[in-house]
Amino acid sequence: MTVLHAVAGYLPPGRKSIEEIAERMELPPEKVKMFRRFYGFREVCYVPDGTLVELLLAAASALDVLPGVRHRVRYLIYARGVAEVAPYPMNPLQRVRELLGLEHAQAFALAAHGCATGLQAVDAAGKLLASDDDPDALALILAGEKIFSHRMQVISDITFMGEGAAAVLVGRSGERDRMVSYASQTYGRFASFWKSTPGSFSNYKEAYPAALTEVITTAAERAGLTLDDVALILPHGVNTMSWHRLCVQIGYPVKRVVLDNIAVAGHSSCADPFINYRTAIDDGRIRPGDFYMMVAAGLSGTFSAMVFRH
């Protein structure tokens, strides 16, 4: 059994309005209007002089329970959307391991699912822990990225990236937040999304609703549920419009999708579903016994959905 032992979200205090970002990016005013009016963005987390180590440490520090369970952490997993985040041989993850006092933990990065890698890390952590001989062992997953380049800041016509982060402790047992199902599919034809291949972006946008619907319905089915049974969706924060459209398509009330953080944080790569979990818990929107679903898609062509019971 895979259980979320604790979840923390971290939104850095540094914020930029999308207009400020747009000026740096030389985006035309009509695009900025589109992002604000239709896609729901107002500002994003952005700390130009902050480091990746600082960001991940801040997320881990937001986990109140970590000091008390540090000795039980067997795995430290950095789930990220882009494969390469530092010049070789610099290794921010191993530095974070040291600074967190987790020298005893095995630390590695996962990245194959783009912004859906956070969900893969939860699945992987649960399976690794279940294969070991220590029922009390935990895995600490960190998610969050520095938006270090122009190319990462605004992804085509769909999203503004931000520097939100999350820390998730995964365990094998417990009553709260038990993973019930997971569905994930990767399509190789979207592997070159960043490449200037004619039509690649429009093809991705065209395929996106059906691909996401497929994993959402499959995850619900594997959990023995209908979408009506899912109290809340904790989505990746690509933009609000795509969620409004998808909800119409799948017949799910958009008010049960946590979209609050898109306006104030932007799309925080793999961290979004976990940041949204924190928002939902803090607002009392998930009650004991509720089923909820984390949903994410990666530019690498991966679409994933994961059902939990609180």
Add this chain to the structure above:
Amino acid sequence: MHVTPPPEGSPAEPPGAPGTLPLRLGSCRHVLLPPGEWEASEDDRRTVTRHYEEMLALYGVSLPFTELAGDHRNTYADLGAAVIQPDTDGADMLMLAYSTPDYDARRSATSELVGLLGDRPLPYLVSDEGTVAPFTALRLAGAHARWDATERVLLLIMDQAGTRPVGPVPPSAVVDQDSVVALTLVRSADPAGMRVRQATGIVEAHVPAALAEAVKELVPSAAPYSLVLGAGLAGLPDPAEAGEVLRARPGLGCTGAWATLAEHATRLLDGGRPVVLAEYDPEYEFLALAVLAGS
């Protein structure tokens, strides 16, 4: 599509005892590639160059992109395409493990290779762990075989010489040639199974003792075993209990020990002796071992 819990009809009980991987090694092959030609349009080249130069700036490194990754290189998508045999490499999981980064932000190597295999495999990319990343990939493969309906895994262990370090790298981690090892791993009910042990915080002086202890745990019988040592263990004397010791040649990064295994695979795996493969990363003080055959 990858689903958890697995579809109806999958084995109800996970095979293998705890601590073992319910997998056997199906095949193992190694390919070395001469320097390739990084292909990019002028527009892509400008975009990629700016992207990585901005990344370097975040770390206070002022270098042109060409000093980070040259034009004469093979990306991991290139290396994977060179070794994958789509007709016979069908798999439920495709795993990439490497120690040197792949600076081509335009595309996802894992997704591209998943496409070569008909979009069937669940992709994994394991990195940031120095030269022991392949051992973690093995454990992840075993965990999926234990708890999912995973029947077959294709693990690609790669490193590329075109990635230029911006700081010192341990001699054992140096990569001077583009190298890829493809392992096919097949679900197995063999109770012995494959076994992997990974230890952290092992300083170099303690490596011989830690290795001996781990081998004793993994190979309980007193029978001699074959030992394949990665470049991180180049200074280790031959253990007395080993019937045979094979050593990786330096310059192949995390692929070295696996390349040596591939070179001798037929003889080693059919020899009836336990085959132990070990690697040590002195930078991170990680020691990793895998028993791939025998008990």
